[in-house]
Amino acid sequence: MSEPREQPAFAAGGWSSSGAMERDLELTDADFTRIRxxxxxxxxxxxxxxKREMVYSRLAKRLRHYGxxxxxxxxxxxxxxxxxREWEAFTNALTTNLTAFFREAxxxxLLAEHVRSRPGPIRIWSAAASTGEEPYSIAMTLAETLGSRAGEARVVGTDIDTEALARARAGIYPLEQVHKLEEARTRRFFQRGTGRQAGLARVRPDLRAMVExxxxxxxxxxxxxxxxxxxxxxxxxxxxxxxxxxxxxLERFAPLLKPDGLLFAGHSENFSYITKAFRLRGQTVYTLA
Incomplete structure (x- = not known):
């Protein structure tokens, strides 16, 4: 799961002379409370x-779908x-998805250093896989670090947003997004689209095979x-x-992590005062306490 889904270029409904959006759907205070x-x-x-305007714009499509x-x-x-199944669409609409390859670079x-000399097949969990950029970035790191052992490594990517996961499984991204990577990575891990797929790049099959x-x-x-x-x-x-x-x-993460495993958090997240299960190692990376 990833931060906010991109908004439509133009909001549904017109605009009044005062600049306020003229809503064609009724969203009461009680409705907004129920949604929350x-x-x-x-x-x-x-x-x-x-977040009321965001909720309105994201769920309006679902209301119109049912008339x-x-x-x-x-x-x-x-x-x-x-x-x-509409619960899935409701949840997808309100789930946030802002991600990028090698975000928080x-x-x-640190991951490469951690796995380089570890014995046995490497397993990494991306608990908010979103549209796939994070698990594929992890897989690229493993491929570059482990050499011939990379074929045994697995990245498990999960997310509550099924639409985002469908995009992750396809592994197809705008070329301008992929071109932000180093040229060596682009050539090694992506296929450039041609014809109807021009302007797109697809994750190569060997990298996709590393990601579940x-x-x-x-x-x-x-x-x-x-x-x-x-x-x-x-x-x-x-x-x-x-x-x-x-x-x-966090307490449920603890038994799923190897004794010397690492938990990677976001730049604005601090778990030190939330649980005693983890301790800060540095640079938003945690180990078991």
Whole structure:
């Protein structure tokens, strides 16, 4: 799971002479409160009061899909069908996805140093895989570091957003995004699109084979994956959870990490005062306490 999904270029609805958006769908204070409660229960995401316009713009498409004009009717429809697939669309719409290849670049040399001399197959968990840039960056680092051993390494990427995971599985990205990488990496790990695929680049099959991508809700009572992992990346996700939720997730990470494994956090996240399970090693990297 990654920070906010890109907004449409033009918001739905017109604009008044005062500059305020003229909404064609009804979103009451009570509706917004219900949305905040539902996404918290479903995904642990804490939506602040100032996110109202974002909520409106992201969920408006779902209302129009069903021909509805009131958010209250859409929410009632959701709550009548607790197992409906629409919950997935609701969660996807409110999930944040801002990522890039080798984001927070200082983590990857640390990862390389950590895995270089470790015995046995290396396993890394990317707990907020989003559209795939993070797990593929991890896989590139392993391929560059481990040499012939890289074929045994595995990166498990999970995310609550199924639409983002579908893009990650495809492994296709705009060429300008890939060109931000060093030329050697671009040539080694990507195929350039031609014809109808011009302007795009695809992750090469050998790199994609190192990455397993599966849906996972960090709030789910059970996680369908087994440790231990040499490292866990959970970056820029915890900032969307409250402290109690952060503590529960961190405590569940601990038994899935090898005794000398590393937990990588985002630049604005500090776990030192949330749990006693981890201690800060430095540069937003943690080890088991």
């Amino acid at each position: 409660e539902l996404i918290y229960r479903r995904a642990g995401i804490v939506l602040a009061e100032h 509805l004009t009131r958010f209250g009717d859409y929410l009632a429809r959701l709550e009548r069908q607790p197992e409906a 200082h983590h990857f040399p 991508l599966e849906p996972l809700n960090l709030l789910a009572p059970g996680w369908p994956l087994k440790g231990p992992f040499d490292a866990i990346f959970c970056r820029n996700v915890m900032i969307y959870f409250d402290k109690a939720t952060q503590a529960r997730i």
